[in-house]
Amino acid sequence: xxxxxxxxxxxFVFIFALFLGTLALTGPSFxxxxxxxxxxEQQKLEYIQKKIEQHKKEAASYAKKxxxxxxxxxxxxxxxxxxxxxxxxxxxxxxxxxxxxxxxxKKIEEEEALLARAKKALSSRVVSLYKFGSVSQxxxxxxxxxxxxxxxxxxxxxxxxxxxSELIGEVRERKRSLEESKAELQRQKQDLLANKKDLxxxxxxxxxxxxxxxxxxxxxxxxxxxxxxxxxELAASQRELQEKIKSLIAEKRRRAAASSGRTILVAPKxxxxxxxxxxxxxxxxxxxxxxxxxxxxxxGIDIGAAHGTPVKAAARGEVLFTGWLKGYGQVIIxxxxxxxxxxxAHLSAINVREGQVVNQGAIIGRVGNTGVATGPHLHFEVxxxxxxxxxxxxxx
Numbered sequence: 001x002x003x004x005x006x007x008x009x010x011x012f013v014f015i016f017a018l019f020l021g022t023l024a025l026t027g028p029s030f031x032x033x034x035x036x037x038x039x040x041e042q043q044k045l046e047y048i049q050k051k052i053e054q055h056k057k058e059a060a061s062y063a064k065k066x067x068x069x070x071x072x073x074x075x076x077x078x079x080x081x082x083x084x085x086x087x088x089x090x091x092x093x094x095x096x097x098x099x100x101x102x103x104x105x106k107k108i109e110e111e112e113a114l115l116a117r118a119k120k121a122l123s124s125r126v127v128s129l130y131k132f133g134s135v136s137q138x139x140x141x142x143x144x145x146x147x148x149x150x151x152x153x154x155x156x157x158x159x160x161x162x163x164x165s166e167l168i169g170e171v172r173e174r175k176r177s178l179e180e181s182k183a184e185l186q187r188q189k190q191d192l193l194a195n196k197k198d199l200x201x202x203x204x205x206x207x208x209x210x211x212x213x214x215x216x217x218x219x220x221x222x223x224x225x226x227x228x229x230x231x232x233e234l235a236a237s238q239r240e241l242q243e244k245i246k247s248l249i250a251e252k253r254r255r256a257a258a259s260s261g262r263t264i265l266v267a268p269k270x271x272x273x274x275x276x277x278x279x280x281x282x283x284x285x286x287x288x289x290x291x292x293x294x295x296x297x298x299x300g301i302d303i304g305a306a307h308g309t310p311v312k313a314a315a316r317g318e319v320l321f322t323g324w325l326k327g328y329g330q331v332i333i334x335x336x337x338x339x340x341x342x343x344x345a346h347l348s349a350i351n352v353r354e355g356q357v358v359n360q361g362a363i364i365g366r367v368g369n370t371g372v373a374t375g376p377h378l379h380f381e382v383x384x385x386x387x388x389x390x391x392x393x394x395x396x
Contacts, residue, residue, distance in 0.1 A: 035252070035320070035321075035354050035355055037248055038248045038249065038252065038320060038321065039321050039323065039354070041248060042321055042325065042333065043325065045242065046325040046327065046328065048234050049327070050327050051230075051234050052231055052234045052235060053327070055227045055228075055230045055231040055234065056227075056231055058223075058227045059224050059227035059228050059231060062220050062221075062223050062224035062227065063224055065220050066217060066220045066221060066224060069213060069216055069217045069220060070217065072213060073210065073213040073214065073217065076206055076209050076210050076213060077210065079206055080203060080206040080207060080210060083199050083202050083203040083206060084203060086199050087196060087199050087200060087203065090192055090195060090196045090199065091196070093192055094189065094192055094193070094196070097185055097188060097189045097192065098189070100185055101182060101185050101186065101189070104178050104181055104182040104185065105182065107178050108175060108178045108179060108182065111171055111174050111175040111178060112175065114171050115168060115171040115172060115175065118167045118168045118171055119168060242386040242387065243386075246339070246385055246386045249320075249335065249339075249341075249386070252335075268315035268316065268336050268337075268338075268340065268360075271394060271395060271396040272314040272315050272342070272382070272391075272394045272395055272396075273312060273313070273314050273315065273360050273361055274303075274312075274314075274395055274396070275303070275311050275312050275313070275314050275342075275344060275378060275380050276303050276305045276309055276310070276311050276312065276367060276378045276380075277305065277309075278303045278304045278305040278309075278377075278378075279303070279304050280301050280302065280303055280304075281302045281303070281304045281377060282298055282301065282302035283298070283301055283390075283392070284298055284299070284300060284301055284388075284389075284390040284391060284392065285297065285298060285390070286298070297388075299381055299388035300343065300345075300379050300380050300381035300382070300388065300391055301379075301380055301391050301392065302377045302378070302379055302380075303377060303378045303380060304376075304377050305367045305376065305377060305378055306367065306376060307348060307366075307367060307368060307369070307376040308348060308349075308366050308367060308368075309366065309367040309376075309378075310363045310365075310366060310367075311332075311344055311347065311363065311364055311365040311366060311367060311378055312360075312361050312362065312363055312364065313334060313342075313358045313359065313360055313361060313362045313364050314334070314342050314360070314380075314382075314394075314395075315334075315336045315340075315342070315360045316336065316357070316358070316359050316360050317334035317335050317336040317337070317341075317342070317357070317358060318334065318335045318355065318356070318357050318358075319332065319333075319334060319335075319352045319353060319354050319355060319356045319357075319358065319364075320333040320334060320335040320341060320354070321333040321354060322350050322352060322353065322354055323350075324370075324371075325345070325371070327371050327372045328343075328345040328346065328371045328379065329345060329346045329347065329368065329369075329370025329371025329372075329373065330345075330346070330347040330348070330349075330350055330365070330368065330370045330371070331343060331344065331345045331347065332344045332347065332350055332352065332364050332365055334358070334364075339384055339385045340382065340383070340384055341382075341383045341386070342380070342381065342382055342383070343379070343380065343381035343382075343383065344364065344365060344378060344379075344380060345371065345378070345379035345380075345381070346367075346368055346369055346370050346371050346373045346376075346377060346378065346379050347365040347366060347367065347368050347370060347378075348365075348366045348367060348368025348369075348370065348376075349365055349366040349368070350364070350365045351363055351364055351365055351366075352364045352365070382394050
C-alpha cells in the first residue's frame with residue numbers, strides 16, 4: 001500500500017501571517033469605516049475556519065489510514081510469528097532426524113563389521129572343508145577312529161559353514177533394511193530443508209513488509225501531526241481574530257452612542273423570533289459534517305425549509321454584514337446590541353444592506369443552498385461576544 005504524500009501547507013501559517021500583516025498595514029485607511037473593517041475581519045475569520053476544517057479533515061483521513069496500516073501491520077506480525085514458529089518446529093524435527101540418521105549409520109557400521117567377521121569365518125571354514133574334502137577316503141578312514149567319527153566330522157563342518165552362510169544372509173538383509181531406513185530419513189530431511197528454506201524466504205519477505213509498513217505508519221503519523229499542529233495554530237489565529245471582531249463591534253457601538261441621531265441598539269429581552277418555520281435537521285454541537293465527513297462542532301442549527309422561503313430577523317438589529325462567506329454561501333449578520341449577533345447562512349437572496357436597521361420579523365432574505373450545503377435550508381447562529389452558542393436557548 002502506498003499513500004501519496006501531500007506537501008502540507010506548513011508554510012501556510014507564515015504566509016497567512018504575512019497576509020494578516022499586510023491587511024493590518026492598510027487598516028488605518030479604513031479607520032472611519034468600521035463596517036468595512038468588520039466585514040474584512042469576518043472574511044478572514046471564515047477563511048481561517050475553512051482552513052481549520054480542511055486540516056481537521058486531512059488529520060482525520062490520516063488517522064483512518066494509520067488505523068488501517070496498524071491493522072495490516074498486526075496481520076503481518078501474526079504471519080511472521082507463525083512462520084517463525086514453523087521454522088522452529090522444523091529445526092527441532094531436523095535435529096531429531098539427524099540423531100536418527102546418526103544412530104542408523106552407527107548400526108550400519110556395526111552390521112558391516114559383523115558381516116566382515118562372518119565372511120572371514122565362513123572363508124576359513126570353506127578352506128577347512130576344502131582341505132578336508134581333498135583327503136582321500138583311504139586317509140580319512142585311517143585318520144578317524146572309525147567311519148562314524150569321520151562322517152560326524154564332515155557333517156559338523158558342513159553345518160557350521162551353512163550357519164555362517166545363513167548369518168551372512170541375515171546380516172546383509174539387516175544392513176539393507178537399515179540403509180533403506182537411512183535413505184528414507186535422508187529424503188525426509190531434504191523435504192524438511194526445502195520446506196524450511198521456503199518458510200525462511202516467506203519470513204524474510206514478511207520482515208521486509210514489516211519494515212515498509214512501519215515506515216508508512218511513521219510517515220502517516222508525521223503528516224497527521226503536521227495537520228494537527230496547523231489546526232492548533234489556526235485555532236489560535238481564529239480566537240485572536242474573534243477578539244479583534246469583538247473589539248471592532250465595541251468600537252462601532254461606542255461611536256454610535258457618541259454620535260447624535262444614530263440608533264442605539266439594546267440587547268433583546270425575552271426570546272428571539274424563529275427566523276423561518278420548519279423542522280430542525282441538525283442541532284448545535286459536535287457532529288459529523290454531512291459533506292466533509294469529519295467530526296466538527298456545528299456552530300448553529302439547520303432549519304429545513306423550501307427554496308425561496310422568507311427569512312425573518314430574529315430580533316431588532318443593525319445589518320452588520322451581507323455577502324458571500326466561504327462555506328456559508330450568502331450570509332446576513334445582524335448586530336442586536338449587548339454583544340449579541342445572529343447569523344443567517346446559505347441564503348438564495350439578500351433583501352437588506354449593511355448599516356440598515358431592521359425590526360424583529362422583517363424579511364431580510366430567502367432560504368437557499370448556497371455555499372457548502374446538502375440542500376435548501378437555513379443555517380442559523382446566535383453569537384455572544386462573537387462566540388457561537390446554542391440558538392435553542394434563545395428561541396421559544
